[in-house]
Amino acid sequence: MPNGDAAYIKKLNRSLIISKIVEAGMISRAELSKVTALTKATISAQVASLLEEDIIIETQQDYSNVGRKPIMLSLNETAGYALGIDLDYGQISFTLSNLLGRPVSSDKVKIHDTNYSNILSVLVKKINEYKDKCLMSRYGLIGIAISIHGLVTTDEIIHYIPRLQWHEIALKEDLEAAVKVNVYLENNANLLAFAERAYTHHKSDNLVCITLRSGIGLGILINNKLSKGHDGYAGEIGHMIVQPNGELCACGNKGCWEKYASESSFLKNLSQRKQVRNMSFKHIEEELNRKDIETHQEMENFIHYLSIGLNNVINIYNPEILIIDSELLSRYPDSIQKIKSSLSSSISHYRELLISSTGKKAYELGACALVIKHFLEITMPNLVYSESTESSLLK
Template sequence: MVTGDANYIKKFNRDIILQKIIEHGFISRADLSKITGLNKATISVQVTDLLAEELIYETEQEHTTIGRRPILLSLNPKAGYVLGVDLDYKQIQYTLADLLGNPVMTDMINLETDNYEEIIQLLIQQIKNYQMKCPESRYGLVNIVIGIHGTINKDTNSILFVPKYQWSNKQIKNDLQKDIKIPIVIENNANLSTYAERVFYHYNCDNLITLMISSGIGAGIMIDGKLQRGYHGYAGEFGHMIIAPEGEQCPCGNKGCWELYSSESILIKKIEEDQQRSISYEDIQQLIDDQHQKTLNHFNHFINFLSIGINNIINIFNPDIFVLTSKLLSIYPDSVNEIEEKLQSSVSQYGKIVLSNLDNHSCVMGACAVAIQNFLDVPELILTPPEI
């Protein structure tokens, strides 16, 4: 039983009711009472308030039996909108979504600069554009979450370090909120991807690791249902785990970092050197289909080094589900099987390794999910996978 002052109890009841409405999609007042253990009078008062706020709506269920048709409650997805941002190296991905996480608009903007101040101004301009483009609704654009490919302070307000940009100690939230008055949260991109996997696909998994393989390598770590950030917020920076002592020089200052051998950008660079041209994912897919031997050799080298790091992570965390988020792995046949064949240690234990269904949208979709949860203020969120 929850005890406390009246306002606390009222808010607690509201959060649980709203959470269950989202989770079930359509649910009656009577079923809400059964599931939450709250009496019908409490349910009625809370539902009346939520209807007045336009956060939920009522529909009559169709049925063929005699009698009154039951009234079902649902979240109103168009009461407001959220913006997820993936600030990667040389490009920014934006997704505007409704309150059920359904994408409304998605854009990819290429960057011609790595200057922090210039990128901040571009972010401000783009956010304002989305604010103007936002469909008409009760609350408009309600929350913004930005994924950073680097380390974030535990207060999720500032950047500690972004290796690709060489940004250190940037007060990014404050710099944005000088011009943007909508609530903003800054989070590590891998943490957001892990949150997306939990909310959209693996909501019964409490021990989950998501490995982001893109311009670098980062991981989101969830243990006992909680994201692990570490003391300073550095947890999950596995791309800078040293796997080749005295190896190649990394921008972080060390030598032989994992992402110098197993990031997508490194693999693409090697294939481009062979092809002597810029290539797209479609080009790489064609090379694979054509059984181009040099390309296959590069993939084999890539997967060998990738498996070494995955083995280390499994030994440390013993995850239930290990999600790999990589466009290149998704187009390479049997990539997961090849990785698992290289994990021969009798010590390494895990539940299963899977490829992400969200592909390179996992960060922005995780950002949207965090933004929805922040706005609705519910303790837990379960959403239907988006159509991307």
């Protein structure tokens, strides 16, 4: 066998072994051999290498039977840390996770302008602070992934961020030069899809995620890979026209979906209708609970247009799972059932329609999961997140 082939097979085996250890949480060498179908000799050699690198650790499992306690293998979750960043208009959010994707530190920084140099300085300062927090671990800060609310090219150049008015920005290159850590840039909707797969839907390799916040974005995961299109711009579903000759959109077209079914458009329309400024989701929830007629009418209109777009998405992608990221819908009783009742086409097929379970941290968590994937060199990490699992080890 050529040496190149042998090295490639060794790399594949390593990836498979790490994936199964992460998936199981704790697993013995014998069981690892069974689930991977690799020989005991291969398992022994790979495990020895991973132990030497501090990627995995050995522990003795409690054992009530007579005989030697089994030695269990698990990922060394404190060997390194991943930094996920959500770069949004007016605010940058940071989440640092261990190698199992559990957050160990979080922070938010308000930004008061859109100047690139100023925001780059904020990012560099905060990243260096997180680097210092990770110095005690074997691998330190293993990487950074940043959620971008705009268009990112396949070679990770920011093509355009509408709300920041950034065009052709080499943020990845500038950050890597400044902080000396690997940086990955990804569209926020793509990271939502990655977070849902990595943290929740471990058995689904094909899912579609829609975020309804400032605009509408689409993240597409097919066979565990993000589908980005030729230039990286796939998923700008908010600019699908749902109302011919409708409202003028900033993109230049009329009747775009996000003018009718994004949370920002809903808040704008309801605020104008009720003559209330700075309307919050909490206020809307209270209005819905007290059966306010105008609020309920606006919600019905919102769901009407949302369903039109969802019907198109379902017919185009035939997803196994369709996930919606929306704080508004999470506060509206029976919102999913109301949407399903509007999806009455006999040819629209999907298995599940859900509200995102990762909520506001979805983009940062997806970013952390992406960094972990690259560091461990695995196809997809199966992680677990809930607010109760958050640690404060690095405070």
